[in-house]
Amino acid sequence: MAEPIRYRSTRDPGQAVSFETALLQGLAPDGGLFLPEHVPSLPDDWRAAPSFAAMGDAVLGRWLGKELPAAARHRIVTEALDFPVPLVPLRGDGWEDVYVLELFHGPTLSFKDFGARTMARLMDHFLARRGGTLTILVATSGDTGSAVADGFAGLDRIDVVLLYPEGQVSPVQERQLIVRRPGVRAFAVQGTFDDCQRMVKEAFMDPGLRPYGLSSANSINIGRLLPQMLYYLWAVRAGGFEEAVCCVPSGNLGNLTGGVLAALGGLPVRRFIAAHNANDFFPRRLAGQAADFGPSVQTLSNAMDVGAPSNYERLRALLGEEGLRARIWGTSITDEATRASMRRVYAATGYVADPHTAVGLEGARRYRAAEGDGRPLVVLSTAHPAKFPEVVEATLGFTPEAPARLAAFWERETAVQPLAPTLAALREVVAA
Numbered sequence: 001m002a003e004p005i006r007y008r009s010t011r012d013p014g015q016a017v018s019f020e021t022a023l024l025q026g027l028a029p030d031g032g033l034f035l036p037e038h039v040p041s042l043p044d045d046w047r048a049a050p051s052f053a054a055m056g057d058a059v060l061g062r063w064l065g066k067e068l069p070a071a072a073r074h075r076i077v078t079e080a081l082d083f084p085v086p087l088v089p090l091r092g093d094g095w096e097d098v099y100v101l102e103l104f105h106g107p108t109l110s111f112k113d114f115g116a117r118t119m120a121r122l123m124d125h126f127l128a129r130r131g132g133t134l135t136i137l138v139a140t141s142g143d144t145g146s147a148v149a150d151g152f153a154g155l156d157r158i159d160v161v162l163l164y165p166e167g168q169v170s171p172v173q174e175r176q177l178i179v180r181r182p183g184v185r186a187f188a189v190q191g192t193f194d195d196c197q198r199m200v201k202e203a204f205m206d207p208g209l210r211p212y213g214l215s216s217a218n219s220i221n222i223g224r225l226l227p228q229m230l231y232y233l234w235a236v237r238a239g240g241f242e243e244a245v246c247c248v249p250s251g252n253l254g255n256l257t258g259g260v261l262a263a264l265g266g267l268p269v270r271r272f273i274a275a276h277n278a279n280d281f282f283p284r285r286l287a288g289q290a291a292d293f294g295p296s297v298q299t300l301s302n303a304m305d306v307g308a309p310s311n312y313e314r315l316r317a318l319l320g321e322e323g324l325r326a327r328i329w330g331t332s333i334t335d336e337a338t339r340a341s342m343r344r345v346y347a348a349t350g351y352v353a354d355p356h357t358a359v360g361l362e363g364a365r366r367y368r369a370a371e372g373d374g375r376p377l378v379v380l381s382t383a384h385p386a387k388f389p390e391v392v393e394a395t396l397g398f399t400p401e402a403p404a405r406l407a408a409f410w411e412r413e414t415a416v417q418p419l420a421p422t423l424a425a426l427r428e429v430v431a432a
């Protein structure tokens with residue numbers, strides 16, 4: 001087998017580190033993001049794997065082969081990725097050959113369970129081997145926090161500090177964040193998601209906090225991106241597609257980066273569609289317009305309310321400006337168009353989409369209309385509609401049925417504290 005894959009910062013590519021280091025550090029010391037030196041090709045027989053976990057095991061073996069013993073990898077992948085990943089064909093006029101890839105069958109009902117559950121177990125493995133403990137700092141616009149809290153809860157070597165913008169996540173999202181979990185502390189920050197993300201970045205750069213072994217679980221962590229490649233493969237395999245187009249409801253662009261890594265490894269994806277809400281930095285850049293990172297705008301699809309998508313830096317480093325435009329088609333969808341999308345899809349096909357998935361479905365519809373591309377089109381469904389009962393009710397006129405694992409959150413005890421949107425406030429929390 002080839003040498004282990006090394007990782008370098010997007011900023012100062014000077015020093016290469018192991019996967020273990022990239023995983024446990026999160027952000028590179030120069031503030032850049034870790035990227036693999038090269039992307040390994042998919043195993044020849046990746047389509048033949050009998051299950052999602054078996055496929056994940058084989059594919060991640062190419063990435064982690066030398067650093068992670070096969071038995072540990074097998075156990076981690078099998079435990080973390082133990083829920084179904086259905087590819088649902090839409091049936092209705094105008095939606096021929098469009099498929100919804102449901103990524104919300106994990107414990108916290110969003111696609112973030114894939115990355116968080118896998119990453120938690122990978123970190124725990126390496127910490128057990130080298131000794132030591134970590135504090136994971138997470139800024140969340142909704143779903144990351146609950147997936148990370150759930151994925152990491154109860155691990156002896158890892159504590160979690162969760163920051164979320166007070167009043168800017170849905171009641172169901174908040175409930176999933178603040179249920180009491182061993183080793184997890186939740187804070188409602190008096191600011192925006194961008195404040196939360198800035199506080200986390202500043203904490204990492206703060207020499208005074210170095211002794212606390214801080215790490216991240218945001219999509220800046222490479223350990224979350226690798227498992228996020230796998231469902232793109234699964235969709236192509238499950239559909240038996242020769243080539244597909246994948247539409248990704250996007251915010252911080254971590255999900256899309258997973259897909260791009262899969263494509264660079266050989267997955268036949270003709271084009272990616274980056275479907276954004278009103279936070280339109282990336283679509284504007286793709287259209288060649290001047291656009292800068294800005295403050296985030298609140299929308300119905302709040303887990304995508306990101307004004308400064310971190311993974312843009314990674315995508316640009318992976319593909320270059322030209323490659324970005326060749327491979328990715330972008331669009332920005334207003335709240336009004338998001339609601340119209342939910343209604344249109346429901347009327348034509350009976351499918352109930354959450355607001356994030358509805359942004360994706362509208363992106364897919366616009367792409368087809370603009371490009372006339374009839375290839376199979378896979379829309380990633382990133383959250384279960386029952387996570388957003390208010391929006392579904394107001395838009396479709398009924399409340400989506402909540403799966404039992406969601407209803408159970410309302411029976412648990414909660415614990416949350418307010419926090420000022422400053423590094424000083426966060427310092428006290430970490431040092432406590």
Ligand SMILES: *Cc1c(COP(=O)(O)O)cnc(C)c1O
Binds near residue numbers: 143249356382383
């Ligand atoms: C996080 C999230 C997104 C955005 O994913 P990124 O990787 O940040 O682009 C989309 N939908 C839902 C439901 C999410 O939780």
